[in-house]
Amino acid sequence: xxxxxxxxxxxxxxxMASLTVRQLDEKLKKQLRLRAAxxxxxxxxxxxxxxxxxxxxxxxxxxxxESEPPGIAPAAKTDAKQVLLVIGGGIAAYKSLDLIRRLRxxxxxxxxxxxxxxxxxxxxxxxGALAGEHPFLDLFDAKSEFDVGHIRLARDxxxxxxxxxxxxxxxxxxxxxxxxxxxxxxxxxxQKILLAPAMNPQMWxxxxxxxNLAQLVADGVAxxxxxxxxxxxxxxxxxxxxxxxxEIVAAAGAxxxxxxxxxAGVRMLVTxxxxxxxxxxxxxxxxxxxxKQGHAIAEAAARxxxxxxxxxxxxxxxxxxxxxxxxxxxxxxxxxxxETALPADVAIxxxxxxxxxxxxxSREKIKKxxxxxxxxxxxxxxDILATVAHRKAxxxxxxxxxxxxxxxxxxxxxxxxxxxxCDWILxxxxxxxxxxxxxxxNTIHLVTRNGVEHWPPQSKSQVAAALIQRIAATLGxxx
Ligand code: C5P
Numbered sequence: 271x272x273x274x275x276x277x278x279x280x281x282x283x284x285x286m287a288s289l290t291v292r293q294l295d296e297k298l299k300k301q302l303r304l305r306a307a308x309x310x311x312x313x314x315x316x317x318x319x320x321x322x323x324x325x326x327x328x329x330x331x332x333x334x335x336e337s338e339p340p341g342i343a344p345a346a347k348t349d350a351k352q353v354l355l356v357i358g359g360g361i362a363a364y365k366s367l368d369l370i371r372r373l374r375x376x377x378x379x380x381x382x383x384x385x386x387x388x389x390x391x392x393x394x395x396x397x398g399a400l401a402g403e404h405p406f407l408d409l410f411d412a413k414s415e416f417d418v419g420h421i422r423l424a425r426d427x428x429x430x431x432x433x434x435x436x437x438x439x440x441x442x443x444x445x446x447x448x449x450x451x452x453x454x455x456x457x458x459x460x461q462k463i464l465l466a467p468a469m470n471p472q473m474w475x476x477x478x479x480x481x482n483l484a485q486l487v488a489d490g491v492a493x494x495x496x497x498x499x500x501x502x503x504x505x506x507x508x509x510x511x512x513x514x515x516x517e518i519v520a521a522a523g524a525x526x527x528x529x530x531x532x533x534a535g536v537r538m539l540v541t542x543x544x545x546x547x548x549x550x551x552x553x554x555x556x557x558x559x560x561x562k563q564g565h566a567i568a569e570a571a572a573r574x575x576x577x578x579x580x581x582x583x584x585x586x587x588x589x590x591x592x593x594x595x596x597x598x599x600x601x602x603x604x605x606x607x608x609e610t611a612l613p614a615d616v617a618i619x620x621x622x623x624x625x626x627x628x629x630x631x632s633r634e635k636i637k638k639x640x641x642x643x644x645x646x647x648x649x650x651x652x653d654i655l656a657t658v659a660h661r662k663a664x665x666x667x668x669x670x671x672x673x674x675x676x677x678x679x680x681x682x683x684x685x686x687x688x689x690x691x692c693d694w695i696l697x698x699x700x701x702x703x704x705x706x707x708x709x710x711x712n713t714i715h716l717v718t719r720n721g722v723e724h725w726p727p728q729s730k731s732q733v734a735a736a737l738i739q740r741i742a743a744t745l746g747x748x749x
């Protein structure tokens with residue numbers, strides 16, 4: 271049964287009603303199912319993600335209020351954010367007109383570059399009317415080179431958004447081409463780039479596009495969408511529709527907020543979730559970690575402006591917005607991903623890494639032979655936290671571990687702090703009666719070399735916020 275209760279997700283208020291997905295109209299349900307399938311989530315999780323996104327969007331990047339009616343806002347205030355919007359040549363370009371409008375409604379100044387192909391779909395006149403200034407069209411336009419120049423165009427902005435990002439524009443950016451104004455600007459910018467890909471599903475699935483996408487993600491380019499649904503070509507459907515303007519606005523808003531948060535410029539690495547240690551191709555050793563605490567920390571850090579890499583074991587919680595997520599299975603994969611993600615200023619090890627793995631995992635499924643049980647000899651996994659904390663080179667300034675204990679919580683955490691050479695340990699009691707493992711709240715004892723602080727019981731996102739505040743204060747004090 272599809273059922274999703276707002277109350278159960280902490281949105282409860284005295285007059286808060288429950289919402290049943292069944293009550294939604296068929297079209298919306300279909301869209302939700304498509305979105306959920308595309309993101310590998312249950313419909314309930316998808317709804318939760320959308321609500322969270324909407325709630326956080328309201329905080330981070332508010333839409334106009336009643337006193338500030340929707341419509342084309344006057345040109346940006348002096349402290350307003352500036353977005354450089356690159357419009358590529360695809361049918362989705364018509365949605366970019368709405369995107370300009372939505373950004374400007376929120377007080378963001380929008381400057382536009384259009385590719386030649388974009389001008390086949392929408393006109394510079396429409397773009398200029400909505401943006402409040404003429405779009406830039408030509409790399410060799412003497413007038414605009416004199417006025418602004420492509421280098422200034424690329425730099426005098428807080429964010430570059432490419433919508434629609436065509437397969438061709440993605441290929442150019444991934445390979446460093448600069449043979450027109452759009453690609454030259456993308457190569458010259460020192461600001462964050464957000465791509466909203468839009469193309470036919472076959473083009474999106476093509477190996478070349480996959481390679482380019484992987485390269486762009488590795489280069490730190492942010493991506494929103496594409497969504498699943500019908501294409502402009504009749505009878506074509508699948509993954510490739512450009513994200514809706516408001517989804518792009520939300521993603522842009524998160525990136526713009528990052529630039530001014532308490533952890534702006536801080537590189538942070540977070541591990542989260544359990545690890546799965548294979549016994550054979552179908553069986554594994556695991557634990558009950560949900561990843562909720564680690565993911566909440568990554569999300570809070572990103573909100574505070576940190577550039578966050580989250581290395582996650584297999585979990586059922588959604589990827590936090592604005593975070594680079596690396597998905598791994600085993601402890602050894604996690605260690606390799608952590609080492610690749612260094613250097614970082616802060617590393618937080620919230621993953622419940624399996625202490626042991628089988629000495630040899632079988633390539634084939636182990637069969638019952640009737641001659642007794644298989645020999646599952648165990649060997650110890652690498653200790654990722656201790657390995658990083660003991661590093662001479664590339665040791666993060668602040669290495670933070672967790673200690674999940676069922677007895678002598680603080681005493682064991684103190685021993686871990688010393689043995690693993692980390693700076694702080696957040697200790698918690700994970701005895702089944704506490705409900706912490708897999709639950710939504712946590713009671714933390716922060717153990718540092720200077721002593722112990724006992725934090726009150728609070729939600730995992732409150733723990734995350736408190737930790738991030740603490741880290742920002744500590745890094746601020748070290749400057
Ligand atoms: O499992 P243990 O209680 O020792 O975990 C304490 C801390 O060490 C946690 O922060 C956990 O993420 C980290 N750890 C790790 N690699 C391991 C075991 C634990 O990074 N193999």
